[in-house]
Amino acid sequence: MRFRFDKLGIVIAVLAVYGLLASPFAVLKPNRILQGQAKTVLEALPPLAGGVLLAGLALAIVIALLRAPATLRLIAAVGALAGLVLAMGQAAGFLTPDGNTYARVSPASGFWILLFAFALLTADAITRLQPPPWLRVLFLGVAAVAIGLLFVSGSWNGLSIMKEYAGRADVFWSEAGNHVKLALGSLVAASIVGLPLGVLCHRVRWLRASVLNLLNLIQTIPSIALFGILIAPLAWIAANVPGASEAGIRGIGTAPAFVALFLYSLLPIVANTVVGLAGVPRETNEAARGIGMTNRQRLFQVEIPLALPVILTAIRIVLVQNIGMATIAALIGGGGFGVFVFQGIGQTAMDLVLLGAVPTVALAFAAAVVLDALIEMNSRVAKGGRAA
């Protein structure tokens, strides 16, 4: 038998070798804004740590290249990721001159390339293992705990992004709360309005086209414009409707952001409710009618359970989209992680941008994994029900 390398392994090996040998691992900057000096892996780490990291990564690359079992590949990938992250913390301590509180150490392109290469290997190993939904959520939980431990342990405290955090820890958590409230709150509001509207559109044919067209039109207005357009009507309501401003409705800030996210969320929810209900087999509906179910019973006991996977898909789309779009709320004073992103862009302090961008990406990713698992579990139930 002829020996063959794993094709993805070759891609990962090329990326990893490029990241290790041809790009800088960390940057040492004299302060948070100035350009810095790039350092390679061996320059950025004490000799022993650098050697251990190189050897560990080389082993992981070899495992990726060989057609090893998926479990072994997963262990190698996760080990490599953990090694990289810990080495980055080490590099911060090693590079920062003693007693210098202005100097900043940030990850450089090589670190990101390596992180990407081994994240690719992790994703591939997990895809090959085809874990059941609950196990994927467990993997996510383990990753979250590991990242939590990393921050609690303080091994990253020397890095620039954590120094940005340390300076504004209170604001960070309150903006995190704002972000989640905006994204989740508008989703809940849109579900409360969108689900009944979807059912109505399914039952009343002439309503369907006009509602969906209107919601489609809203989607074409760019988010920053919609946020801005809503400022005026909300300011008017706050000034003229008694009790509105006490309820937190204002022209700028959270209210227009909330309403904009709500409006964007309606289309996927209404459209998927209609599609899901239309996909319920005619025989099933007739059987339900035949055994004497009322319209209401049929809706709640037959149609909605069968349409649930499609409706959940809409909720996944909306949640991931809202988490991303909530960053734009910061432009109109609505808070959220976008505050750090736009402050960072304004000050050209890229570590501050990271402080806003990384949690947003992590939040959206976690939401996608959890909801994908939910969808898969529900479509199994729906399919099992149909087969039985």
Place this chain on the structure above:
Amino acid sequence: MRFVPLLLRLLLFAVLVSFLVSPDTFEPLLRPLVDGGTPAIYNQGSLLSLTLQHLEIVFAATLAAAILAILLAILVTRPFGAEFLPLSRSLVNIGQTFPPVAVLALAVPAVGFGAKPTLIALFLYGLLPIFENTLTALQNLPRSVTEAARGSGMTAMQRLLKVELPLSLPVIIAGIRLSVTINLATATIGSTVAAKTLGEVIIAGLQSNNLAFVLQGGLVVGALAVLIYDALSALEAMLSRRLGLR
């Protein structure tokens, strides 16, 4: 009756063009939205040239995305690249969770301010729908047709170019349509990192509390999105008819 929607679109197009060519004629319409001395029409640059630059960025990014996405989808559906198929699926899934603002902001340290980070973000966002649609189309071709092509002695390359791609074209165009619509809106965010797009008008409006600016920027982008979406839908329907799929 059938001509009403077409007529509405032509009207929208006419209004859009006349607004861009001579925005001042529309001044009285927007005047009530602002206080006495404030300008009601964007005055820090030409709306027409901003619109053209906006379209240029979206077009360039979507074109590059379409080329790469279609090539990748072809690769993973050939026997040679089949190994990458499951991974490419999960990557597309993961890629969609990256928020546009984050991609834009993270591209700045790598390429600097201006049009480049916007091009990168739009390119990445454009990839996903086109890749997904091309993949679906190539995988769901009617078996009878692909077998017939094989039976008639076509080589793999001939089958791809003469049978598989033409048959997939309507679905690929649907993916491109989705990418363009998303990118038209996302390009406005590019102005937060100093790209020349219609976002400049909106952001100028947000900063100076000028509702007229926000509205005209938003509506121009909205109108462009509607018109381009409809044009591509029409193209898609025409191709489907020609292929006898509908």
